[in-house]
Amino acid sequence: MEFAQIFARVGSKVTLLQRSIRIMPTAEPELTIELEEALGEEGVNINTSVEIRRLERTESGVRVHAEVEGEERVYEAQYVFFAAGRSPNTRGLNLENTDVKTDEKGFVVVDETLKAGKNIYAAGDVIGEPMLETVAAKEGFIAATNALEGKNTKMEYRVVPRVVFTDPQLASVGLTDREASKSRRCLYNTVEFSNVPKARILGEERGLIKMVVDDETEKILGVHILAYNAAEMIHEAGMIVRNSMTLDDVIETLHVFPTMSEAIKLAALSFKGDVSKMPCCAM
Structure with a gap:
């Protein structure tokens, strides 16, 4: 894209x-x-x-x-730009001489601690999605720690932020409403960035923020943003999801006005009322 x-x-x-x-x-x-x-x-x-x-x-x-x-x-x-995914470079490693297994696409199969076989660990794109630089670095750290220190630290993929650097940017963390609804009853709301004062000031009103919430506990399960500088906003959303924060936790957290990050608070407020009719700094 x-x-x-x-x-x-x-x-x-x-x-x-x-x-x-x-x-x-x-x-x-x-x-x-x-x-x-x-x-x-x-x-x-x-x-x-x-x-x-x-x-x-x-x-x-x-x-x-x-x-x-x-x-x-x-x-x-005149030209074709081919972008249909990546393949693992595992051929020629003589993995057949070890107890390391690969899947049908050639990616190395690992457990939750990134162990691939006896005294063998794997990390990065070679084990498959999500193929992101930050994820590979974290996996490498965990694999090395487990291998050298005998620990059983697990890689947590639940809160991996993803960004597509188009304009506007598309950023997300946590579950989509479709993913969340497979195991629980969930709610979701979408708020347009035309409701965010900073977006209007900058003339960057195009975009949406979608928040996915557990219906029973009101814990925030996922945040998805299409907006100018969405990549800069998704980190707060990652902390919210990682710490199982609720709608009230976000609403009661003071946000600087005017900022694009207020969109996250407005998304939480949208479950309580019509944000288009709320004054700035409503709560």
Whole structure:
């Protein structure tokens, strides 16, 4: 997504071919639909539910043959930017001579302590998602500590923040409402950034914040943000989710006015009333 927007902004004609029914299918749909609209307004031609059949070279570049909902389509381009995931570099390691196992894609299988086999630990992209630099560093620290000090520290993936550095940025931490509803009854609210005073001051009103909450305990299970500088706001959300804070915990925490981070408090307040009718610093 980032590169599609970058190329569009420097003047290239960009066509994005997405295999799923929407961009970033695991993210909250309200946010990705809004991001798709934003990218479309910048000239990115987004095509979803696309199955690539074959590519062929032409005198002017590349021709992509695809199928979209049962219909054959052909896309012409000068260049193809292929971004369909990563594969583990585990071939040639002679893992068959150890008790280390790999899955069907070649990723090393580990337990909660990142142990892969007898006296063998693995960390980073080689063990699969989430493939993020900060996660790899934390996994490496835990794996090394467990291996060298005999500890059984577990890697906690529940509160890993994720960011897509488009404009606006898409950031999330914790559970989506779909994930949360599999094991409990949950509630969720979405607040537009046009309700955030700082966003209006900056002229960055486009965006949404979505909060997912346990219906019984009011503990906040997930926070998802599409906004200018969302990456800077998601850290507070990570602390909220990690410490199992409730709506009242967030509402009773003073937030500086005016800041973009007030959006998190407004999202919590939205479960108590209509934030569009509340004065600034409402509680």
